[in-house]
Amino acid sequence: MAQLTADRRVLRADLHGDRIRAASGSMVAFEGDIDFKSAGMGAGGGMRAALKRAVAGESLSLMDCTGHGRAYLAKDAMDVLVVDLAGDTLTAESQHVLAHTDGLRLDVQFAGLRGMTSGQGLATTTVTGQGQVALVSEGPIMALEVAPGQDLVVDPDAYVGCRGQLQMGLVSGVSWKSLVGEGTGEPFSLRFSGHGLVLVQSAER
Amino acid sequence: MPFETVNSKVVRARVSPQAPVLARRGAMLGYSGRVGFRPVRGQGGGMAGFLGAAVSGETNPMMATEGQGEVLYGYRGLHVTVLELDGSAPLVCEADRLLAHDAGLQTSVQFLGSGGVRAAVGGAMTGQGLFTTNVHGRGAVALLSHGGAFPLQVAGTSIGVDPQAYVGHVGQLQVDVAARMGLRDAVGRGSGEAFQLRISGSGTVYVQASEQKF
Numbered sequence: 001m002a003q004l005t006a007d008r009r010v011l012r013a014d015l016h017g018d019r020i021r022a023a024s025g026s027m028v029a030f031e032g033d034i035d036f037k038s039a040g041m042g043a044g045g046g047m048r049a050a051l052k053r054a055v056a057g058e059s060l061s062l063m064d065c066t067g068h069g070r071a072y073l074a075k076d077a078m079d080v081l082v083v084d085l086a087g088d089t090l091t092a093e094s095q096h097v098l099a100h101t102d103g104l105r106l107d108v109q110f111a112g113l114r115g116m117t118s119g120q121g122l123a124t125t126t127v128t129g130q131g132q133v134a135l136v137s138e139g140p141i142m143a144l145e146v147a148p149g150q151d152l153v154v155d156p157d158a159y160v161g162c163r164g165q166l167q168m169g170l171v172s173g174v175s176w177k178s179l180v181g182e183g184t185g186e187p188f189s190l191r192f193s194g195h196g197l198v199l200v201q202s203a204e205r
Numbered sequence: 206m207p208f209e210t211v212n213s214k215v216v217r218a219r220v221s222p223q224a225p226v227l228a229r230r231g232a233m234l235g236y237s238g239r240v241g242f243r244p245v246r247g248q249g250g251g252m253a254g255f256l257g258a259a260v261s262g263e264t265n266p267m268m269a270t271e272g273q274g275e276v277l278y279g280y281r282g283l284h285v286t287v288l289e290l291d292g293s294a295p296l297v298c299e300a301d302r303l304l305a306h307d308a309g310l311q312t313s314v315q316f317l318g319s320g321g322v323r324a325a326v327g328g329a330m331t332g333q334g335l336f337t338t339n340v341h342g343r344g345a346v347a348l349l350s351h352g353g354a355f356p357l358q359v360a361g362t363s364i365g366v367d368p369q370a371y372v373g374h375v376g377q378l379q380v381d382v383a384a385r386m387g388l389r390d391a392v393g394r395g396s397g398e399a400f401q402l403r404i405s406g407s408g409t410v411y412v413q414a415s416e417q418k419f
Contacts, residue, residue: 009352009414027398028370029357029412036398063398074370074414077284077352 002101004132006080011073011098011134015065021106022073022099024061032069039064060094060106060125073099078136081199083163087130092161092199094125101131135160139202151193157204164196207307208287208345215279216287216347218305220270228278228305230266238274245269265300265338269308278305284353286411290375292343294408297380298373300338307344315339348372352414363405367398369416376408 003014010028013020021039039062065071074080075098083090085104100106108123127133135141137160146152146166153171162168171189192198207224209217218226220240227245245267270276279285285304290296297315306312315337340346348354354372357364365383374380381403404410 007355010355025398025416027365027367028414028416029364029366029410031357031362031364034365072355072357072412074352074416076417077413077415 004082004099004101004134006082006134009074009077009079011080011082013065013071013073013099015067015069015071017068019064019066019102020071020099021062021102022065022071023075023097024063026073026075026098027065028072028074030069030071032067034065034067034069034071037064037066038062060097062106065099073134075136078138079140079201081135081137081141083133083135085127085129085131085133088128088163090127090133090161090163092125092127092133092135093159096135096137096160096201097125097127098134098136100127100133103131104129104133135199137199137201137203138205142200142202143197144200146192146194146196146198148193148195151191152198153189153191154198154200155204156188156190158200158202159190160199160201162192162196162198164194166192166194166196166198168192208305208347210285210287211277213284213353214282215277216285216305218270218276218278219274220276221273222271225269225271225308226276226305227267227269227308227310228276229280229303230268232278232280232304233268233270234277234279236270236274236276238272240270240272240274240276243269243271265303267303278347280304280349283349283351284413286348286350286354286372288346288348288375288411290340290342290344290346292341294376296340296346296373296375297337297378298340298348298411302349302372303338303340304347304349306340306346307342310340310342310344310346313339313341348411350411350413350415351417354411354413357410357412358408359404359410360407363403364410365401365403366410366412367416368400368402369418370412370414371402372411372413374404374408374410376406378404378406378408378410380404 002018002020005012015034027036080098105128107126109126110123141160144152169191171191207219207226211217220226350372359378383401383403
């Protein structure tokens with residue numbers, strides 16, 4: 001079973017004859033005998049995923065890493081976090097996905113209004129299954145807890161992903177002041193309610 | 206040990222009349238004591254070194270820091286890695302990765318083309334350039350990297366490194382360019398890892414956690 005280990009800004013992926021998927025071009029070094037091959041248009045999800053991505057404008061280019069050895073993966077010196085999934089679903093922005101193990105499935109989900117506010121496009125990526133997924137972020141990721149009765153509001157530009165039974169809503173702070181250029185710089189925010197974790201990075205895109 | 210890390214991006218150097226320090230021009234952040242800065246031309250090694258540097262484009266305007274005191278160095282918020290060279294093998298890196306080093310260390314420019322046309326072509330294709338800098342002697346070097354450099358030990362085996370993420374290496378190592386070009390790369394559907402540096406032998410390779418050059 002391939003093992004992903006985060007070491008601050010580098011992800012170590014130990015392969016034992018199996019396969020992981022990683023963002024194209026993210027390999028910085030490798031030991032052993034590892035082959036890198038583009039996973040194709042659907043990022044391994046097949047034609048349907050490719051089509052959905054094209055429609056949604058959610059771009060995600062992945063490559064297959066197969067073989068024996070250790071690959072070092074990194075992206076623009078961003079911090080790396082490994083999340084273990086056991087059958088549940090993680091929602092994340094596609095540009096934050098660095099790598100995932102073979103047991104996981106990536107899919108596109110339409111995000112609706114939220115995408116428009118943050119310039120993220122209309123879709124977001126969901127990761128489902130058993131395995132590990134590595135996320136990259138500007139600055140370390142904070143996991144903020146949401147519980148019933150304790151809603152959380154985050155900046156769309158700092159939002160990385162979420163996990164759990166969560167509903168997402170939009171908070172608008174637009175007033176006549178923002179129209180005349182006297183806004184606070186926070187015209188929209190995301191409000192999460194329910195039960196789960198929201199991952200936030202310590203920088204705004 | 207003349208270099209002491211203040212944080213991941215700044216080093217403090219102790220300068221004394223016996224131990225001046227060479228640093229990248231403009232990298233001084235602050236100093237205390239009686240310290241003077243003097244521009245240094247070329248890479249050392251006299252006229253030949255100067256010419257070599259001029260021809261190769263492998264120049265890094267350096268300055269000598271002399272006197273008695275403590276100097277802080279940093280550059281553009283890049284991470285700094287301090288290496289101790291024991292004199293047994295040179296450090297090979299690109300000139301613009303050098304932040305500072307003991308003035309007792311010698312730098313020289315190496316022409317990769319002497320490794321044959323293949324090496325020269327490889328250097329050109331990977332954006333590594335045709336020249337690298339060798340740092341000889343015994344002393345400390347502060348290297349710049351985007352995101353911090355981590356060491357990889359190579360012992361008799363070979364490893365692959367992304368040319369953009371390669372920082373430098375110390376030891377008896379052979380660097381080869383391996384092109385894994387396929388049809389997919391030609392039509393723009395490649396994995397983004399068409400070129401790799403194949404490093405074999407025994408020694409330490411320093412790799413940064415980013416593919417950004419500066």
